[in-house]
Amino acid sequence: MTTMPVSRNVSVTIRFGVIRSGLIRLLKLLPWLVIASLPLVLAGYEPLATQIFVMILFALSLDLLVGYAGIVTLGHAGLFGMGGYTAGILSVHGITDPLVTALCAMAVAAFTGLVFGVAMLRTKGLTLLMLTMASAALLYEIANKATGLTGGEDGLQGVAFSPLLGVFAFDFRGKTAFFYSLTVLFLVFSFVQVLINSPFGWSLRGIRENDARMAAIGCPIMRRRVIAYVIAAALAGLAGALQAQTTQFVALHSLGFELSGNILIMLILGGSGRLYGAFIGCPVFMLAQDQLAKQDPANWFLGLGVILIAFVMLAPGGILGIAARTVDAIKMRRRA
Amino acid sequence: MTTLITILFFGVAYGMILYLISVGLSVTMGLMGFVNLAHGVFAMLGGYATVTLMNRIGIAFLPALAIGCVLVAVLGFVLERTLYRHLYGRSELDQVLFSFGLILVSVALVRIAWGPVAQPIRLPDYLKGQVTIFDLALPAYRLALVGFGTAVIAGLWFAFDRTLFGARIRAAVDNRAMAQSIGINTSRLFAAAFGLGTGLAALGGGLGADVLAIAPGYPLQYIIYFLIVVAVGGLGNIKGPFVAALAIGLSDTACRYFLPEAGSIFIFAFVFAVLIWRPNGIMERR
Numbered sequence: 001m002t003t004m005p006v007s008r009n010v011s012v013t014i015r016f017g018v019i020r021s022g023l024i025r026l027l028k029l030l031p032w033l034v035i036a037s038l039p040l041v042l043a044g045y046e047p048l049a050t051q052i053f054v055m056i057l058f059a060l061s062l063d064l065l066v067g068y069a070g071i072v073t074l075g076h077a078g079l080f081g082m083g084g085y086t087a088g089i090l091s092v093h094g095i096t097d098p099l100v101t102a103l104c105a106m107a108v109a110a111f112t113g114l115v116f117g118v119a120m121l122r123t124k125g126l127t128l129l130m131l132t133m134a135s136a137a138l139l140y141e142i143a144n145k146a147t148g149l150t151g152g153e154d155g156l157q158g159v160a161f162s163p164l165l166g167v168f169a170f171d172f173r174g175k176t177a178f179f180y181s182l183t184v185l186f187l188v189f190s191f192v193q194v195l196i197n198s199p200f201g202w203s204l205r206g207i208r209e210n211d212a213r214m215a216a217i218g219c220p221i222m223r224r225r226v227i228a229y230v231i232a233a234a235l236a237g238l239a240g241a242l243q244a245q246t247t248q249f250v251a252l253h254s255l256g257f258e259l260s261g262n263i264l265i266m267l268i269l270g271g272s273g274r275l276y277g278a279f280i281g282c283p284v285f286m287l288a289q290d291q292l293a294k295q296d297p298a299n300w301f302l303g304l305g306v307i308l309i310a311f312v313m314l315a316p317g318g319i320l321g322i323a324a325r326t327v328d329a330i331k332m333r334r335r336a
Numbered sequence: 337m338t339t340l341i342t343i344l345f346f347g348v349a350y351g352m353i354l355y356l357i358s359v360g361l362s363v364t365m366g367l368m369g370f371v372n373l374a375h376g377v378f379a380m381l382g383g384y385a386t387v388t389l390m391n392r393i394g395i396a397f398l399p400a401l402a403i404g405c406v407l408v409a410v411l412g413f414v415l416e417r418t419l420y421r422h423l424y425g426r427s428e429l430d431q432v433l434f435s436f437g438l439i440l441v442s443v444a445l446v447r448i449a450w451g452p453v454a455q456p457i458r459l460p461d462y463l464k465g466q467v468t469i470f471d472l473a474l475p476a477y478r479l480a481l482v483g484f485g486t487a488v489i490a491g492l493w494f495a496f497d498r499t500l501f502g503a504r505i506r507a508a509v510d511n512r513a514m515a516q517s518i519g520i521n522t523s524r525l526f527a528a529a530f531g532l533g534t535g536l537a538a539l540g541g542g543l544g545a546d547v548l549a550i551a552p553g554y555p556l557q558y559i560i561y562f563l564i565v566v567a568v569g570g571l572g573n574i575k576g577p578f579v580a581a582l583a584i585g586l587s588d589t590a591c592r593y594f595l596p597e598a599g600s601i602f603i604f605a606f607v608f609a610v611l612i613w614r615p616n617g618i619m620e621r622r
Contacts, residue, residue, distance in 0.1 A: 072429050119608055123615045125428060126371050126571065130563035131611060137560055138604035145599055257556065261436060268433055298447040305440030312434040313422065 032186055039178060046174035047246075052286050053181040054243045057188055059267045059278035061235035066264070067273030068196055069228040070208030071121070074129055074260050076236055078116075078136030081143065081255030083109040083237025088156045088250035089149060096162040098180070102241040109237020110230050112139075117229035121222060133257065140255040155251035159244060170245070177246035184242060188235060193275065195231070204228055265308060271320030280319050341472060343590050349478040351585025352485030353547050356540030358565035359492065359577050360533020366509045366572015368424050368526055374435040375537060376555035376562055377442040382408045382538025383550035384446060387455045397460045405539045412534025416527045424526075439555045447552040454551035477546060484543060489578065492536070496574050505529055509572040564607050570617025579618060 039046055058080055065071040083105035090101045120131040143150045151157055163169040168176045195201050203224055206214045211221050244250045253259060262285070270281025293300040315322050361375040385404030389395045395403070419438075423431055463480055466473040496502040507515040508522050516522050541550070548558055564584060569577030584603065591602045610618065 066429065072432055074432070119612055123611060125369075126365055126563065127567040127611060127615065127617070129371060129428075129432065130560070130567045131608065133560050133563065134604045134607055138601060138608075141599045141601045141604065145597060145601065257560075264433075265436075268429075272429075298444045300444075301440045301447070302444035305437040305442075305444060308433055308437030308440065309419075312426075312430050312437065313419070316430065 032182075036179070036182060039175065044173075046178040048286070048290065050174055050177045050181045050246050051243070052283050053178075053185045054239050054246065055263065055266060055282040055286060056278045057181075057185050057242065058236055058239035058263055059270070059282050060185075060188060060192055060275075061232045061239065062263055062267050063272055063275065063278055064192065064196070064204075064228060064232045064235070066267060067275075067277070068201060068208065069204045069225060069232075071225065071229065072129060073132040074257070074264065075132035075134070075136030076232075076263055077255055077257070077259035078139045079109045079113055079233040079236035080240040080243075080259065080263075081136075081139060081250075081252075082112045083240030084244040084250045084254045085143060085150060085156065085240075086237070087241035087244040088159045091159050091161050091244075092156065096160060098161050098164050098245050101161065102184075102238055102245070105237045105241035105244075106234040107237075109240065110234035112237075113230045113233020114226065117226045117233070121225045121229060133260070136255060136257065136260055140252065140257075143252060143255055150250075150252075153252060155249060159248045159250060161245050161248070170248070174246070181242050181246060184238065188238065189275075192235075196275065200224070200227075265304065267318075268311065269307070269318050271318030274318075274320045277318055277320050284319070338472065339593070342474075343593055344586065345474055345482070346478060347586035347589035348582060349481040349485075349585070350547055350589055351582035352481055352489075353540050353544035354561060354565050354585055355578050355581035356485060356488060356543065357537045358562045358569075358581060359574055360530075360536045361562055362566045362569060362571055362577045363505065363509075363574065364526075364530050364533050365566060367505065367512075367529055368420075370420065370424060371428055371431040372420075372435050373432060373559060373563075374438040374442070374555065375533075376559050377439055378408050378412055378534040378537040379541030379544075379548075379558075379562075380442070380446065380550065380554035381411065382541035383457075383545045383548075383554070384450060384455065385538065386542035387457050387545060387550055388450075390458060391455075397463070401539065401542045404542050405535050408538030409531045409535030413527055413531035416530040420530065421523075421526075439559075442555060443552050450552070452552060454549040455545075457545040457550070459546065481543060481547075488536075488539065492574060501528070564603075568607060568610055568617055570619040573619055576617055576619030 035049075038049065042049075058076075061079075062073070062076050065073055065076070086105040086108040087101040090096075090104055095101060095104075116131075116135045120128060120135065123131060144152055146152075161170060164176055164180055168180070170176050196204075203214065203219050206219065207221050207224060215221050240254060243254065266281040266285040267278055268281065269285055270277030270279065289300065292303065311318065317324070357376070357379045360378075361372060364370060364372060364375075382404045385407055386397075386400045389400035389403055390397060419434075423434055459477055463477045465476055467476045467479055468474075496505065504515070504520050504525055507518075507520060508525055512522055541548070541554075548554070551557075561584065565577050565581045568584070569575075569580035587606060588600065588603050591598060591600070595602065
């Protein structure tokens with residue numbers, strides 16, 4: 001009988017905990033709702049916002065590799081472009097349903113990731129870096145030469161998709177594209193969040209920190225890394241497909257080294273291995289690029305380079321890293 | 337037969353350039369374990385220095401080449417002491433980002449200083465036209481490339497294998513801590529090796545200005561080839577990259593001639609095949 005009050009207390013605490021975690025979950029949905037209501041305020045910016053969502057999705061897939069699995073890649077655009085070309089080529093040949101082509105793009109990109117991943121991930125360091133670069137360069141060359149299929153340097157012409165779910169046509173002002181890409185981004189984000197908090201996600205962090213120890217405790221390192229690479233490839237392919245669908249065009253530079261470099265910079269700028277880094281880095285980068293690169297590309301490169309060097313030398317962890325340190329410092333001061 | 341020899345010749349000349357530029361990267365990678373994507377920047381600067389000294393100041397080709405090489409070596413030395421040094425212990429990602437930032441800065445500065453178009457090199461008269469050897473008309477410039485490249489490589493190999501400096505570098509590549517403990521000042525050694533490597537890259541960039549065009553996009557455009565040479569050749573040695581550079585130069589030239597529609601697809605596929613077979617490069621010690 002004496003245990004009764006205790007158990008009642010526990011149940012109260014648990015119920016309070018449930019309510020609290022439910023509240024936090026609702027709070028986490030808030031930014032998404034704010035973003036979704038942006039078109040009401042900022043009409044006309046839907047196309048730019050859509051491109052930012054696509055890049056966030058792309059950067060999120062890169063974060064899985066760079067931030068969690070510790071695989072630095074300079075060829076992530078290869079997978080993005082594979083997705084874009086898959087969706088684009090299918091639409092040119094009569095398969096125009098957005099969801100079907102997106103799924104096909106994911107499958108093709110995942111398969112590409114599997115083939116390259118098995119070949120590349122046996123290596124480390126500079127060799128791995130070079131191979132990731134070479135894998136994208138190889139795909140770029142193939143797309144460049146296979147003009148009959150891809151349109152070569154002119155890009156893929158005549159890309160058009162049927163209405164989403166058979167109802168929402170891709171309109172001129174980009175409303176459908178906006179909500180479509182935002183929804184996909186939300187779903188992928190939720191998936192990645194679950195993934196990195198799963199035992200699989202933690203084993204990736206373990207491999208990143210010390211692969212020899214992970215091997216010693218029986219973790220199949222190679223298989224985990226390849227799986228991570230395939231998942232990231234599928235998501236990158238999805239981002240590529242989204243770009244093809246929302247811009248109705250696929251160009252060679254979607255496979256190019258510049259995009260591989262830029263997406264890495266976007267992720268690092270925001271902060272890698274933090275999941276929200278992509279959400280900070282991509283908008284900052286793309287809005288700045290939108291404003292500055294128009295004037296003179298040289299100044300843009302210069303500024304970007306200096307920022308990159310400064311971040312590495314002075315502030316590792318990107319914008320979110322700085323924010324986290326500031327918050328820590330404030331907490332420390334309060335405690336003192 | 338003549339075509340075959342011409343391809344062989346062009347391929348070797350191309351390979352020499354690749355080797356001169358990349359060998360410094362292999363040594364510094366092996367010594368410091370630093371992933372320096374910006375190595376091509378020094379080759380580009382060597383090219384710009386040579387071209388500018390010749391076209392604007394009117395210095396002859398060879399002295400211009402030498403001055404450019406020294407200038408860039410000094411720049412490399414200074415950058416090593418001021419920036420690179422602080423990143424030796426850092427993660428691979430940090431090194432990649434840092435050197436990528438350096439590439440962007442250099443691309444921007446070069447574009448501001450020299451404009452976006454490629455700088456043509458005005459070769460001296462003795463390097464123009466053709467030289468006939470055994471009924472074979474060979475372009476003088478490429479012949480000079482091969483000759484000059486061979487001389488530099490011979491000197492480099494001698495320095496690496498037969499001098500105290502070379503022995504110190506080899507010791508530090510093998511075991512840095514042990515080298516330090518027997519009194520080798522590895523920090524100074526790194527700076528010297530870095531300066532030497534960047535100087536060689538500048539030499540390659542200047543010499544090869546007619547093969548790899550000197551334009552602001554240079555470090556980004558050719559980076560993959562330099563990395564291939566180093567990765568296939570193996571880190572920290574100077575002979576592996578030579579074999580790799582010649583193989584890349586020859587097969588790329590042959591491919592462009594016989595299979596122009598395949599572009600560089602073959603090269604990348606070949607590199608994948610080699611590195612699946614030998615993940616640590618062809619000169620891996622067993």
